[in-house]
Amino acid sequence: MKLLLIEDDQATADFIVRGLKEHGHITDHANNGLDGLVLAQNEHYDVFILDRMLPKLDGLTLLRTIRNAGNLTPVLMLTAMGSIEDRVTGLTAGAEDYLMKPFAFTELHARVCALARRPPLSQAVISLSIADLEMDLIKRRVTRANQIIELQPTEFKLLEFLLRHAGQVITRAMLLEGVWDFHFDPKTNMVETHISRLRTKVDKNFDFPLIHTVRGSGYRIDAPT
Amino acid sequence: MRLPKPFDSATFRLTGLYLILFVISVSVFVALLFIQVQKVLEHETRSQITIETNLLLFEYREDGMDELLEETEERIEKSRTRDRFIYMVQNPSGRVIFDKVEPVNAPYGWRQTKGEQPTLFFYTQLESGFILGVGKDMGVLATLERAFEQTLFWSLTLALVLGTSGGLILSRRTLSRLESINRTAKAIGAGQLALRIPCRNNGDELDAHCNTLNQMFDRIEQLVNNVRQVSTGVAHDLRTPLARLRGRLETLQNSSLPIPPESLEEAIGEVDKILDIFAALLRLAELEAGSLRSGFCPVKLHTLIQNITEAYQPIAEDDGNTLKLATVDDVSIAGDVNLLQQLLANLIENALEHGGKPSEVTIGLQKSRKKIVLSVADRGPGVINEEHSYIVKPFHRLENSNGTGMGLAMVSAITRLHDGTLIFVDNEPGLRCEIHFPATSR
Structure with missing residues (x-):
């Protein structure tokens, strides 16, 4: 993937660029809003990683400018502020996702990957599948190896979220936001509990597991290679 | 900041302004009154002169010029008072016969002389060519004017003296109260936060x-x-x-x-x-x-409760606890859905953690005409009444709790943001956290 990072703090930028390079991505870095805007408008990128507070041109204005110019590249916004109001203004300005500093690199990477492969919104999906697992979104029915699997509404939503990002690492925070719409971190191991219940139904009595734990990062649904 | 001297104070300036307005209005009033009195007096004098002239003219027409002269002389003789009429007869050659006054020329009629002895005259030309004049001393008007002037002068002097001293006293009083406010505020600014301004409770x-x-x-x-x-x-x-x-x-x-x-x-x-x-x-x-209120939208509390309960039920079950719903009425309030989720999550997590082993947590939502009550209750050891006000403070942690000590502080702050009240009730046994929201009119 080719990414554009617009971030004024050199240490943070180095940490992100190095991490992304290790995962095989090419990252251009701009350390102020104006340079970032020029790069964003003239080159093609898969995802923009945009800091909210920038010298010369702040992140929100930059975002509004490129959106007004018709640039639809997905944007992950970074912020040290992270208050509720900030998140709302960031999302209304046209950011697809919002990440609060400080963050773990795995969290940033998972979110960038999810954004890059986000399907266009207009595409209506009626079914999702991976290996021998099929999910019918209209009948709300899940089968694996032609056996019907009964799922609770939350389990269905959880599986749907994983399937929509099949092959990608999904972090706990992404699941909390995507499945439960929780924008805070519960003290309990809510995600683990629900994943383990889903696994009992989806993976336990079958030949090979589909839901994998990615140590230190999150989960991934994937067919065996 | 220093308070001004009494003469520079706002109260004194107000009093001064009022005093000026008072002086102007009194002066205008006295002047108008004087003009009115003057008019009445003049009118009265004119009618007296007219009557006197007519009487003399009657004599003249009945008995001729000689009789007029005689009658006039007689009248002059008879009335020696200061307030008498002044008579004047001038022969055709322009010589004045009676009373020492200056001769007059045409046109005749009303004449008023000013000077040391102001007089008002009415002159009539007779058929014989003589001129008859009847007049009256108007000195009384001058006296009246002087009296008015004096009255005005003294009353204004008095008003000025009283007004200035009153203004000074008033501004001293106001200033002394302001001074006490000023002193207290300064002391509070300097760190004596417990000080308060003395109030008189007189409602001003x-x-x-x-x-x-x-x-x-x-x-x-x-x-x-x-x-x-x-x-x-x-x-x-x-x-x-x-x-x-x-x-x-x-x-x-x-x-x-x-x-x-x-x-x-x-x-x-x-x-x-x-x-x-x-x-x-x-x-x-x-x-x-409190700035988050601007983003409030209608939130369906019952749906929110059901979703969160569903999310926490597996966790409770895995630990051998129970989490169940009691009565849940359909209720919507204006609020922030994320914050309300967090409020409920914190309460449920607290109840599951501290509600005894195994814990039994019940969530309820009831609506009455006056209020909406959201409750999360456990059957654990509970919290003694004396502790109720402490457990909502930031960093307050129960022993053997693994939280940050922020959970209930957050619950309390979110409740206040939504105009609610957080109440702890003894669940006999256990703790029952109730959040009372005011019922909306909808």
Whole structure:
């Protein structure tokens, strides 16, 4: 993937660029809003990683400018502020996702990957599948190896979220936001509990597991290679 | 800031302005009154002169010029008072026969002379060519004018003296009260937060002002106390994990062995714990500021409760606890859905953690005409009444709790943001947290 990072703090930028390079991505870095805007408008990128507070041109204005110019590249916004109001203004300005500093690199990477492969919104999906697992979104029915699997509404939503990002690492925070719409971190191991219940139904009595734990990062649904 | 001298004070200036207005209006009033009196007197004199002239003219027409002269002379003889009429007869050659006055020329009619002895005359030309004049001394008018002037002068002097001294006294009194406000505010600014402005409770505007200021000082004191408490909490709760982290890093630095991954993981865990406390503190500050109200939308509380209960039920079951719903009425309130989720999650997590082993947690939502009551109840050991006001403070933790001590502080702040009240009730046994929202008119 080719990414554009617009971030004024050199240490943070180095940490992100190095991490992304290790995962095989090419990252251009701009350390102020104006340079970032020029790069964003003239080159093609898969995802923009945009800091909210920038010298010369702040992140929100930059975002509004490129959106007004018709640039639809997905944007992950970074912020040290992270208050509720900030998140709302960031999302209304046209950011697809919002990440609060400080963050773990795995969290940033998972979110960038999810954004890059986000399907266009207009595409209506009626079914999702991976290996021998099929999910019918209209009948709300899940089968694996032609056996019907009964799922609770939350389990269905959880599986749907994983399937929509099949092959990608999904972090706990992404699941909390995507499945439960929780924008805070519960003290309990809510995600683990629900994943383990889903696994009992989806993976336990079958030949090979589909839901994998990615140590230190999150989960991934994937067919065996 | 210094308070002004009495002469420069606003009260004194107001009194001065009032005094000027008073002087102007009194002067105008007296002047108008004088003009009116003058008119009446003149009118009266004119009619007296007219009557007298007519009487003499009657004599003249009946008996001729000689009789007129005789009659006039007789009248002059008879009336020696100061207030008498002045008669004047002038022969055709222009010589004045009676009373020593200046001769007159045409046109005749009303004439008024000014000067030392102001007089009003009415002259008539007779058929014989003689001129008859009847007049009256108008000196009384001058006397009246002087009297008016004197009255005006003295009353205005008195008004000025009384007004100025009254203004001074009033402004001294106001200034002394303002001075006491000023002194107290300065002392509070210098750190004596418990001081309050003395109020007289007489209900005047200065008193209302003092009360408002005192309320502000109450709030300031409360906020400063909160900050103190939070900073003490921060000092303790952040220093402890920071010290642990520092210790760990120092050990790693001094160790000659390769760094084991668990040590790094533990160190990151410590950092995350510190960050959690920071995030909670920032969130609390944002909630206290109250600015989030602008983003309020209608939130279906019953749906929210069902979703969260569903999310927590597996967790409760896995630990051998029960989480169930009691009566849940359909209720919508204006609020922030994320914050309300967090409120409920914190209450449920608290109840599951502290509600005894195994715990039995019941969630309810009831609507009456006046209020909406959201409740989360457990059957655990409960919290004694004396503790109720402490458990909502930031950094307050029950023993053997593994939380940050921010959970209930957050619940309390979110409740206040939504105009609700957080109440703890004895669930006999256990603790029942109730949140009372005012019922909306819808």
